[in-house]
Amino acid sequence: xxxxxxxxxxxxxxxxxxxxxxxxxxxxxxxxxxxxxxxxxxxxxxxxxxxxxxxxxxxxxxxxxxxxxxxxxxxxxxxxxxxxxxxxxxxxxxxxxxxxxxxxxxxxxxxxxxxxxxxxxxxxxxxxxxxxxxxxxxxxxxxxxxxxxxxxxxxxxxxxx
Numbered sequence: 256x257x258x259x260x261x262x263x264x265x266x267x268x269x270x271x272x273x274x275x276x277x278x279x280x281x282x283x284x285x286x287x288x289x290x291x292x293x294x295x296x297x298x299x300x301x302x303x304x305x306x307x308x309x310x311x312x313x314x315x316x317x318x319x320x321x322x323x324x325x326x327x328x329x330x331x332x333x334x335x336x337x338x339x340x341x342x343x344x345x346x347x348x349x350x351x352x353x354x355x356x357x358x359x360x361x362x363x364x365x366x367x368x369x370x371x372x373x374x375x376x377x378x379x380x381x382x383x384x385x386x387x388x389x390x391x392x393x394x395x396x397x398x399x400x401x402x403x404x405x406x407x408x409x410x411x412x413x414x415x416x
Contacts (some may be wrong), residue, residue: 267403273330274335276330276335277306277311277328277330280311280328281311281313283317283392284392284396285311285312285313285326285328286313287392287396288313288326288339288395288396288399289313289314291327291396291399291400291403292316292324292326292403293316294415295414295415296318296403296407296412296413296414296415297315297318297319297326297412297413297414297415298314298316298318298319298324298412299316299317299319300314300315300316300317301314301315301316301317301323302314302315303323304325305322307365308330309329309330309331309363309364309365310327310328310329310330310338310363310365310366311327311328311329311330312325312326312327312328316413318412318413319413319414321342321347321411322341322342322343322344323341323342324339324340324341324342324406324412325339325340325341325369326338326339326340326399327339327340327363327366329363329373334375334376335375335376336370336373336374336375336376337373337374337379337395337398337399338361338363338366338371338373338374339371339372339399339402340361340366340368340369340370340371341358341369341370341371341411342370343358343370343399343411347411348370351409356405357405357409358370358371358372358402358405358406359371359372359373361373368407371402372402372413376395377416379395379398380394380398381392381399
């Protein structure tokens with residue numbers, strides 16, 4: 256009888272699939288989100304935070320006078336979720352008051368001092384997993400775009416002229 260702590264041949268396949276998913280996310284939707292942010296908003300790219308096993312990042316952005324902004328893909332053994340993480344000062348959070356669709360505390364370890372939005376991949380759009388790859392990518396980019404536009408509308412992210 257195998258003990259739960261034993262490694263199995265299938266473990267290598269699981270790791271390979273995990274790395275394949277991270278590579279696809281890094282090279283496609285996160286690259287598009289990065290271009291979207293650079294093209295539309297007054298930000299400076301940063302690579303201060305590096306990817307971890309559970310929080311995959313490509314690039315972050317410094318919002319002049321406001322703090323940083325990071326598109327993140329959180330991956331656990333059972334779920335993949337998107338996160339738009341924003342540094343907000345206590346004063347900015349107080350100024351926002353109670354907002355229904357506004358940023359909330361991020362619940363993932365290592366990001367729990369950040370604010371923003373999180374959404375499991377399957378809830379990004381109805382029928383997400385039935386979409387073709389290009390439509391899934393479009394849905395991911397659109398989800399990040401909604402949070403970015405909320406920030407811009409609230410004065411927390413400046414649009415380029």
